[in-house]
Amino acid sequence: MDMTVSQAQIKAGAAAPKRPRGRPRKNEEDRGDGNRRGELLRSAARLFRRQGFDATSTRDIAAAVGMRSGSPFYHFESKSALLYAVMEEGMRSAIAKQSAVMTTAAAASTKVRLDAAMQLRALIRNHFNILLGHGNDFIPVMLYEARSITRSQRTALAHLQSTYEAPWTPVLHALHASGHLKADVKIARLLIFGALNWSVQWFDRRKGVSLDELTDESMKLFTGAP
Amino acid sequence: MDMTVSQAQIKAGAAAPKRPRGRPRKNEEDRGDGNRRGELLRSAARLFRRQGFDATSTRDIAAAVGMRSGSPFYHFESKSALLYAVMEEGMRSAIAKQSAVMTTAAAASTKVRLDAAMQLRALIRNHFNILLGHGNDFIPVMLYEARSITRSQRTALAHLQSTYEAPWTPVLHALHASGHLKADVKIARLLIFGALNWSVQWFDRRKGVSLDELTDESMKLFTGAP
DNA sequence: CCTACCGATCGGTAGG
DNA sequence: CCTACCGATCGGTAGG
Numbered sequence A, B: 001m002d003m004t005v006s007q008a009q010i011k012a013g014a015a016a017p018k019r020p021r022g023r024p025r026k027n028e029e030d031r032g033d034g035n036r037r038g039e040l041l042r043s044a045a046r047l048f049r050r051q052g053f054d055a056t057s058t059r060d061i062a063a064a065v066g067m068r069s070g071s072p073f074y075h076f077e078s079k080s081a082l083l084y085a086v087m088e089e090g091m092r093s094a095i096a097k098q099s100a101v102m103t104t105a106a107a108a109s110t111k112v113r114l115d116a117a118m119q120l121r122a123l124i125r126n127h128f129n130i131l132l133g134h135g136n137d138f139i140p141v142m143l144y145e146a147r148s149i150t151r152s153q154r155t156a157l158a159h160l161q162s163t164y165e166a167p168w169t170p171v172l173h174a175l176h177a178s179g180h181l182k183a184d185v186k187i188a189r190l191l192i193f194g195a196l197n198w199s200v201q202w203f204d205r206r207k208g209v210s211l212d213e214l215t216d217e218s219m220k221l222f223t224g225a226p
Numbered sequence C, D: 001c002c003t004a005c006c007g008a009t010c011g012g013t014a015g016g
Helices: A005-010 A036-051 A058-064 A079-108 A116-132 A138-144 A151-165 A168-177 A185-197 A211-223 B005-010 B036-051 B058-064 B079-108 B116-132 B138-144 B151-165 B168-177 B185-197 B211-223
Strands: none
Touching: A036 A058, A036 A079, A036 A138, A058 A079, A079 A116, A079 A138, A079 A151, A116 A138, A116 A168, A116 A185, A116 A211, A168 A185, A185 A211, A185 B185, A185 B211, A211 B185, A211 B211, B036 B058, B036 B079, B036 B138, B058 B079, B079 B116, B079 B138, B079 B151, B116 B138, B116 B168, B116 B185, B116 B211, B168 B185, B185 B211
């Protein structure tokens, strides 16, 4: 720390004292607001969503957080590692929000056996929020840029997606058993996710319809009752 | 035609006889199987769908039809003009197929007032075929690469899309009036298209489920009855 | 995290 | 439709 220049010079041929190289340790990058990695993730998500992955250069991302062109590679191995990080962060956050919502829904219910329709409503409402809520670019990026990650990354993501989708299946089975859902559960789940996910393409926050209304209409469409 | 070299040389400074330059006339490019433009369109559609627009180079497309790197620009002004041509061709073909289907459905019916559920079924079945049928890459490209065309191209496409969607609205209104569709018609249409369009992401032709089954389950999900 | 840079690739064009 | 080419941009890296 207090080593003088002359002392350093005595070690002839030894490396001069440098700032640490390489990517920062996990607990370094996660703490505080000096979280440049997080800023990169958020900016990358916004740009990837707006322009697409291929049309966004690492220079664009660097500029968005006030860095020079080469600096994102201090935080991420490659551009596609950055894309995958956006997707993974999006899925982890979505899974966390969904469990919180389901826990709350369960606690609010006075019945031992939860009403399946109410649960589906909670799942759909939360899903719309994840897709369309303000500043939520991570999941849209995951949905529409899956082509640009490697096969093994896709496999890893598929596990997170299974975790996310898991709570939907028993709810749909219950609704099928009670006659509220007529279609085959497996295909219904795929069609329902499609209907919801596609909203990213047309939903306009400024145009009147609220996420609650969207949820009501979805429930009517899929189960015949709000 | 029979002008000799010496005759040509007499016209000092005049342009020597050349093969015609520029893009071919409309009636030239549309006739016969020497339709290189059509081959370019089909190959571009396949590559754009597989790899995405940005990840596909004009060299890839040229190679796919056995051309050299610069030759696609003989047929199309630019790469994005090629993309737009794929989308437009996709929409025109889809509109044509849909009208044919609706005409047939009307002719097959003995009732003056067509059954709305039967019409919706026909529309959905045809839509699945357009999305998932063998070699149909044009519409998937249109659905997932809209970001890469210009605003004015998007406006032009929107007109074609309105034409395509037009027959759906009265059918959905009829089903709403008869109580088979509970949701708001406008939102229902958006959600239904989402459910269908998303199938491009997960449908696997080799995995058992047929387009007819998919249509049945869709009808059950949206109207409660196959 | 910055400076300075490299090799590769890409859309597009002139001229035949 | 081919040949030969150009300018621009891009992901990524060495070294500090």
